[in-house]
């Protein structure tokens with residue numbers, strides 16, 4: 273089977289490409305990635321020369337390029353991960369989120385329709401459901417109520433994907449996953465940012481009162497879920513993924529400090545994120561039941577493993593934390609304390 277993975281050079285995409293090649297010997301994988309600030313060819317450097325892997329640098333919103341790849345590579349299935357993925361950036365500069373997440377997704381769906389690709393997996397997020405109060409869980413029936421430009425753009429792309437299933441009878445499956453952590457996550461997201469700042473004795477910026485809750489899942493568990501959803505998901509169906517690991521942000525930050533052996537005095541409370549969602553928590557029982565999926569990693573152990581990975585790959589994130597990232601960091605955190 274020939275599978276097009278978009279965004280394969282990012283965090284989840286690079287973990288997925290590696291897992292797919294290792295566990296699906298019959299697959300040939302084509303990775304289409306524009307290598308934005310978040311995409312890093314280094315993430316898959318070990319696959320250079322792999323006989324079942326090809327990398328194409330390009331934009332998912334380029335219809336001619338996408339059609340050319342689908343045709344020439346005889347693509348059977350698309351796993352669509354490419355996106356602008358960071359909420360804070362969507363508050364600073366929303367336009368690119370619409371271009372990539374909404375228009376880019378429509379371009380891919382259209383190519384898949386015209387060229388009769390047999391399966392399309394839309395990788396979405398629990399953020400499309402908005403924010404929860406202190407109790408309750410997001411199910412697949414929870415109404416969509418996105419609150420940031422990022423989550424609104426993801427909700428737009430989800431709905432387009434479901435509309436293509438409904439209108440054109442395409443085999444489209446949508447997944448909505450909670451917050452991921454693990455190797456190769458770009459150090460603008462909470463966990464890798466806190467690890468890297470801790471290791472460098474820099475302040476750890478906690479938004480607001482630090483009591484916002486996220487439901488954490490190891491990236492490998494998410495990727496196994498994506499393979500299962502592609503292979504066993506019903507057309508037009510939505511599947512939530514999560515690992516029942518709700519934690520307050522401040523708990524995470526303190527845990528990370530303990531793991532890197534640095535004092536809590538590094539914690540710095542800063543101005544809150546505008547429109548900050550209070551709590552996310554996922555009911556993944558449909559995926560467990562219908563896809564025979566279950567998370568394998570336990571949070572505290574897997575977080576320790578993640579910290580270890582960042583210790584051992586210091587060059588990887590140090591190289592990232594120079595260049596473009598420096599300008600963003602100053603814009604996001606400069607004068608915010």
Ligand code: NAD
Nearest residue numbers: 279281282283284306307308310311331332354355357452
């Ligand atoms: P990421 O930012 O690490 O990676 C995104 C990748 O997409 C990068 O390699 C980037 O170069 C590429 N890309 C961006 N715009 C592109 C374009 N126009 N054309 C081609 N490639 C482009 O993101 P991630 O955290 O790995 O997330 C991957 C997907 O999973 C996204 O769709 C995101 O919404 C979704 N998701 C993420 C999480 C999470 O916790 N990180 C949770 C649920 C869902």
Ligand code: TDX
Nearest residue numbers: 357358359397399450451460461462477478479484521
């Ligand atoms: O410096 C920080 N300080 C802080 O307190 C950062 C970067 C974040 N936070 C808080 C904000 C959130 O409550 O930590 C929490 C997690 O923040 P992010 O890592 O930015 O993730 P989140 O906004 O929850 O979105 C993530 O999960 C869902 C991903 O970035 C999305 O791509 C995914 O869809």
